Amino acid sequence: MDCSRFVVLLAAVCSSWTSAFAGEPVQNLLKNPGFEDSLEPVWEKRTPDDADRKLYRDAAAGRSGAAAVLENAQPAFTRLRQGHDRSIAIAPGSLVELAAWIKSELSDEGEAQLQIYCMDEQGGILAQPISRSMPGPCDWTRTQVRTAIPERTAYVMAYLQTRGGVGRVLFDDVELVVRRPPVPKQPAPKIGLLTDLAEDHPCVKELKILFEEGLQPVAGDAARDLQTCVGAIVLWEADMPESVLQTVADFARGGGRVFMDIRNFAQSQKTTAVAAAVQTPIPAAEPAAAATAPAATALQKQMAAGLRVVQAAEATAGFQTGQIMPRASWPDGKLFVLPAGFSRPGLEVLAVAPGGESGLVQLPVGKGSVTACDVLSLREPFYRHVDAYYKYAPLSGTLTNPVRFGQYYPHKFTYAQFVDQMKRLAAEFPAIRFQEEGPASEDYRLYSLNLGRPGGPLYFLYAAAHGSEWEPGYGLLTFARRLAEGRLQDVIDLEAVEVKIVPFLNPWGYDHMRRQNARGVDLNRQGDWAWDAFQGTDSNQDGQWSPGDYDWKGSRPFSEPEAQTYQRIAELPNLHCVLDFHGNTSATNNKLGVLPVTAQPENDFLAMDLQRLANDRLRGRHLMRQNDEETVSQYLLDRVYVGGHRPMLMNTSMRGRFGLLIELTAGYGSTYGTVVQTDVVCELCRALFITYPPPKPRPQ
Ligand SMILES: [Zn+2]
Incomplete structure (x- = not known):
């Protein structure tokens, strides 16, 4: 971009910014921002002086006073930074801006840039946004890069850099400021988890990621712990103790929403869930085929295996009545369902297996309800696992946050x-x-x-x-x-x-x-x-x-x-x-x-x-x-x-x-x-x- 146009654009940036984000004066988080003191120790040469480049302070070359100079003898990536000592901490969610005045004498193929690094506790990079590049030579111009500070950011670094080109680039009056503090995040809704699964069971780990800090382990007899929860999840591999049944039944009667694996629901209704075949088993000798992207026809077959939706509900939101929610164990293609002919007063059947057995059900209990389907048989919801893609949809749909606008398309159109x-x-x-x-x-x-x-x-x-x-x-x-x-x-x-x-x-x-x-x-x-x-x-x-x-x-x-x-x-x-x-x-x-x-x-x-x-x-x-x-x-x-x-x-x-x-x-x-x-x-x-x-x- 030619520099004169850039300056006009930047004038517009500054004026509209003051109007959009007017408020108290902002604090520059950088030390020695005008290079009036020697570069070291706050500024560090990320690329040391060598045959290709020199980095130094020029006491008189600045826009006012001194400037930092990055000079390439050969086309090189040359960088000066601050914050490597972890001295700059900014709250995640803050909107920040790194800005500087830049004067470039670089040859045409070179460019001057600013870059922000957001780093985690272990020194891993969480974000590294770069400013709009300034190619070739130009007179003093202010440029900037903006970012939202990601979650888990432990410290932030500011980089002044040149990429390619031969010649000098001068930087002055660098500024790293918080333009807007973080907007507080709503706490995640509390969900009680009653389970005999180990902490490191895939389902428990996945639920923790889905419900964040809202997921709270609840012991079977600790009804009090459920009082502040909006929902409860029951996933029990062995037979559930009677106390668990009592606890969640009381919770539901009081208006709570409960989700159970269908085996546990069957037990609560004094019956036993049965494994129904929803898909032809995949031969074990096909690992190579499973590892690569499957053909559309194979996918279409997997999509036909699951539960057919028979009633609209939050647990099936996005699927129309008559459509199949893909859902099966892998590779044997089974699902636990209620035994054929099972019924209870008030029981709503939301989706059925190919044989007509109830596979996703909802039972009103007092002021609340219990929803159930097979979750424990499903593998990880990897994006390529058709059979597990909607593993938790009935669960999050029922308890907290159903699909609002989504729509299932059962096949691809030309x-x-x-x-x-x-x-x-x-x-x-x-x-x-x-x-x-x-x-x-x-x-x-x-x-x-x-x-x-x-x-x-x-x-x-x-x-x-x-x-x-x-x-x-x-x-x-x-x-x-x-x-x-x-x-x-x-x-x-x-x-x-x-x-x-x-x-x-x-x-x-x-x-x-x-x-x-x-x-x-x-x-x-x-x-x-x-x-x-x-x-x-x-x-x-x-x-x-x-x-x-x-x-x-x-x-x-x-x-x-x-x-x-x-x-x-x-x-x-x-x-x-x-x-x-x-x-x-x-x-x-x-x-x-x-x-x-x-x-x-x-x-x-x-x-x-x-x-x-x-x-x-x-x-x-x-x-x-x-x-x-x-x-x-x-x-x-x-x-x-x-x-x-x-x-x-x-x-x-x-x-x-x-x-x-x-x-x-x-x-x-x-x-x-x-x-x-x-x-x-x-x-x-x-x-x-x-x-x-x-x-x-x-x-x-
Ligand atoms: Zn694209």
């Missing part, structure tokens, strides 16, 4: 079928307008669903610019449905705003399960921001970076028909806010929000508000383990950071506006994850409308 679904939805709800948006590669066309007041402040929501990252597109179809049903009336005024939803920006890629479009172009490298400078990788190793490579940017910005259609939407004068969904299956690369570099300056902290709002709602709802995770975790938006230093489409559509890109767990072989995926998409969209309200109309 693009043509999906478009047909869009048309049907528009036919069902007059509030939805189906519209053709323009061409896509090959003979595909792009379509949208539109709601609200035409010409009102426009919210543009889209997914699958990378065709293989497809599930959020289903989430957006569900979101359109929920909007039209009036389920978001409390936060979205359709008389005031316009909503445009493009579920699939890359239809060819969706049909072919490919990242790129039909011409081998990565559509999300087609934007005009920093397109010239962007250099990708020769991922197919054919000797050149070209069509078909992972992130081939095309022959020029907006060379592709999908990108041209997108550009036309991005130029709509009423466009206000944009949300771009992507996905993958690595927990280190999803559950995150990426901020554009071109948006309104207050966009960064607003996006962190969105994260907090969505997480408040999602806490205690979805639990799973994905790739690169050692244990299960709650499905929340873990991180939000500026990361769009590439010609991403959002840097065009969000320029001077608002919005972000969100990566979710997606790219599965079939639709078994859609209750979670569509639920999370809807919650994030909901949070978007709250966080980025329409601009107030100007007074006449």
